[in-house]
Amino acid sequence: MSTATRPAPPARPAYDVERLRRDFPILSRRVHGKPLVYLDNAATTHKPSAVLGTVRTFYEHSYANIHRGVHELSVEASEIYEKARERARAFVNAAEAREIVFVRGTTEGINLVAQTYGRANVGRGDEVLITALEHHSNIVPWQILCEEKGARLKIVPIDERGQVRIDELEKLLSEKTRILAVSHVSNALGTANPVGRIVALAHARGVPVIVDGAQAAPRIPVDVRELDCDFYTFSGHKMYAPTGIGVLYAKAKLLEAMPPYQGGGDMISSVTFEKTTYNILPFKFEAGTPNIAGAVGLAAAMDYLGAIGMDAVEAHEDDLLSYATARLSAIEGLTILGTAEHKAAVVSFTLEGVHPHDIGTVLDREGIAVRTGHHCAQPVMDFFKVPATARASFGLYNTREEVDALARGIEKVQEMFRP
Amino acid sequence: MSTDLRDLYQEVILDHSKRPRNFKPMPDANRSAEGYNPLCGDRETVYLKLDGDRVQDVAFQGAGCAISTASASMMTERVKGMTRKEAEELFERFRALITGAKPPVGGGPELEKLEVFSGVREYPVRIKCATLPWHTLKAALNDQGQTVSTELSEGPPAESGGA
Secondary structure, three states, X not given: OOOOOOOOOOOOOOOOHHHHHOOOHHHHOEEOOEEOEEOEOOOOOOOOHHHHHHHHHHHHHHOOOOOOOOOHHHHHHHHHHHHHHHHHHHHHOOOOHHHEEEEOOHHHHHHHHHXXXXXXXXXXXXXXXXXXXXXXXXXXHHHHHHHHHOOEEEEEOEOOOOOEOHHHHHHHOOOOEEEEEEEOEOOOOOEEOOHHHHHHHHHHOOOOEEEEOOOOOOOOOOOHHHHOOOEEEEEOHHHOOOOOOEEEEEOHHHXXXXXXXXXXXOOEXXXXXXXXXXXXXXXXXXXXXXXXXXXXXXXXXXXXXXXXXXXXXXXXXXXXXXXXXXXXXXXXXXXXXXXXXXXXXXXXXXXXXXXXXXXXXXXXXXXXXXXXXXXXXXXXXXXOOOOOEEEEEOOOOOOHHHHHHHHHHHHHXXXXXXX | OOHXXXXXXXXXXXXXXXXXXXXXXXXXXXXXXXXXXXXXXXXXXXXXXXXXXXXXXXXXXXXXXXXXXXXXXHHHHHHOOOXXXXXXXXXXXXXXXXXXXXXXXOOOOOOHHHHHHHHHHHOHHHHHHHHHHHHHHXXXXXXXXXXXXXXXXXXXXXXXXXX
């Protein structure tokens, strides 16, 4: 044994991105003859073998409908499904599992709140407050509600860095405001909103807050009790779980007072033609056979993320964000949209003289997947006066080498479209 | 650059996208229409001076990707002087070229230089970029007086969802 001084062992195991990449079978495929460089994680993420295997095992060994039968498989499936709910509770640190409602995804979570809490609490002349950063799914459900009720949709503006104007938000919170809807992390720009502070400001005026956590849940630790938000919703497919499953967290006292969303089986405790008594929480909001295997897959993804540690995921993606920001900023003619002080690993950009759609096509032939378009956030595009952007969004399996590949790809784009 | 990309972005196409012809407003146009492609966020306006049934002059304006800009530019060069029927027949032939469909039987003008768009066939999501100016031209010819969207025509649905 050498007596030479050795570096002290790290306090935690180093983030081994190469090992993590091996957990995702799709990352080894090639696209147009090139290794896949998948930088469209804000749209959806790939699935690790652990998630795929858990879903398969569930179907092969324990699958049946839940909450229905006395037979063994139904009992097992119900237990596994409810364990998934408990896993989701722990993931966002909710107080109770009955505060977790399984939904199809963030879009359904927001629609559920608009159509139940919203319809019961928003009336003529009232106001619903959202921000100029929102995804269409956090705009349109509120427009539908406001139109139906004769209420007004008010928009908190953003600044030129793509940050919500907190001073304007304070001014817009009025005695008419019935609910405030805000994203935790912007899908189009990556802005991380100070949700805790926003919730405190809203609560000081007695206004409840719903948080769109679709982009935050896979990227940063989420603690709904620390945020003190009233509703928090996110999608499984953006956090390494299957499509068609998501979570709506809501404070129990709100869920209890809310009318049901959809009617059907499992959401009732008794039905006669004269009167139906609704089931207890959270089943009151889960009509029909839910996406049972999806919930099982979501819990597996939460276990997977939990084993890595959300702090570690966040640190890794922060490193990619800093590196990508520096690397891309150095490219002449490239402009990054969204330069908030607090950002998640999303880089939206435009290239002088080249349309984003052409950027996307050329990068695709290099095996690089980015999103081009308005990212379902047309008001954000309008604010920056661009029809579209190209967007690279990173996940836990991306590497600095992939950022380099992106930068080289962009240089190829420029070479082709040089005036 | 890979060869197949060159099939899409041919020199002629790149040239027209960088230096579009007939790219100007037309204050004395007697017909115009606006086209919209939600996939790219592109909007472009086609202006026409129709003399009876004949395209006396044509111009366009707007912001688009290289494919839609080049398509508009080359379209305006080609349809000048044509009758409405000829322009519409040419569109059908052009559409067949880029979708890989069977070309329409019968007469009508030949594609000539527009053949350079044959590479679009290999990029299904870009078909709408190439047809946007043609849809817009057709709307102007028929005086539809409203925004035409590529989403009301061919191909798989473009971006309206997702994140």
